[in-house]
Amino acid sequence: MQSILMVGQSNMAGRGFLTAVPPILNDHLRMLRNGRWQQLAEPVNVDREVAGVGPAPAFAQAWSADHPADTLGLIPCAEGGSALADWAPDAPLMRHAISEARFAQETSEIVAILWHQGESDSLNLHYRTYRDQLRQTLTHLRTALNLPTVPLILGGLPAFLGQHGFGLSATEAPQIDALIHQTASDLPHTYFVTAADLTANPDGIHLDAPSQRRFGVRYYQAFRQRADVLAPLPDEPQRVAQLTAHPLTPAETLYLQSKRFALGQTTFTEFMAAVRASQTQGADA
Incomplete structure (x- = not known):
């Protein structure tokens, strides 16, 4: 069995409305919950009562299409509202993620790490220290889990931040987005995925469910090709439609x-x- 680790803040956990997209159902997909690999069901990363659709199920479904005989498990460790400082090496969120990942490694092989964070640092000049802190955080995560070459996929920040709703405060999102991209270039086996053209929930800060499906497909493209995804995929609508097109078993x-x-x-x-x-x-x- 193989697995992927989900880390970051609410747009990795997912806040897309569950009723806005068809559910992803797959006998070969699992999620780690209460110490057991349970059948995947959304929301996967229940960090809040309002958790919803995130990018990882779409990634997992795309992975399964390429590995139809294999099983993939999701390790949910993202926490809504978390700043980069909350993911420092000795911080509780990092310690929890490492603990969950090590537990998962007893019965699975981690083949990818999905990271999305930055909204909470897109203000008050946090971008001045963000790049160094992000490098230290990601390097520590790799080292602690002994995963030096596993693909680490970093999601970019959407352009709607800083415009309305809860996203109004994220005025420095373009600077943080650029630093995330630079960090992917700095670190080996690390790739950047753009959030270009993705759209928001009415709150102005969280990706809506259709966009999360698109984002997950982009994450998988970066994983499969071991390369950055710097623009929406030309066949993205078709790939998203295929996620739920198969007859149910x-x-x-x-x-x-x-x-x-x-x-x-x-x-x-x-x-x-x-x-x-x-x-x-x-x-x-």
Whole structure:
């Protein structure tokens, strides 16, 4: 089994509205929760009650299309609102991420690290020290996990920051975005992914769910090609559509029906009918 580590702040955890995009369901995708590899379900990174769609499930689904016989697990460690200082080597967030990643390494091989952070540092001249701090943070993370060559993917900041809503305070986002890109150039096996043309939730600071799907596809492109992604992909809409275009397996159908029943969206009679139908589907497969 292979896995990816998710670190950073809320746009890595995800705040995209869950109802705005089709769900990603895949028997071969897992998430680390309560010390177990559970079937992936969004939100993956539940750092807040309002957690939603982030970039990692789209990355994982794209990865699975290229590795159909393998299993990939997500290790969620992002924390909304966290500044870069909160990810210092001895800070609780870094210690937690390293602890979770080491636990995951007992049963999986970490093949990528996904990082997105910077909104909380896009003010008060934090850009003056951001580049050195980011290099130190990422180097420490690699060293602590003994992952010197695993691809580390850094997401850029979206252009809507600093314009409205909660994003008004992020007036120095262009400077931070440039420093993130420079850091990717500074460090080996590290790649930058642009947030160009991505759009916001009404709050003006969080990427909306469709944009998170696009962002995840870009993250995967950087991982697959071991290269920066500096512009939207020419076939991005098609790649996003393919994430949820496959017919559901019996197990995926049963999981979806179980979730609907648990949320009170269907009756027990309807749920049991769905169970019998999935069993029949499985027998015919």
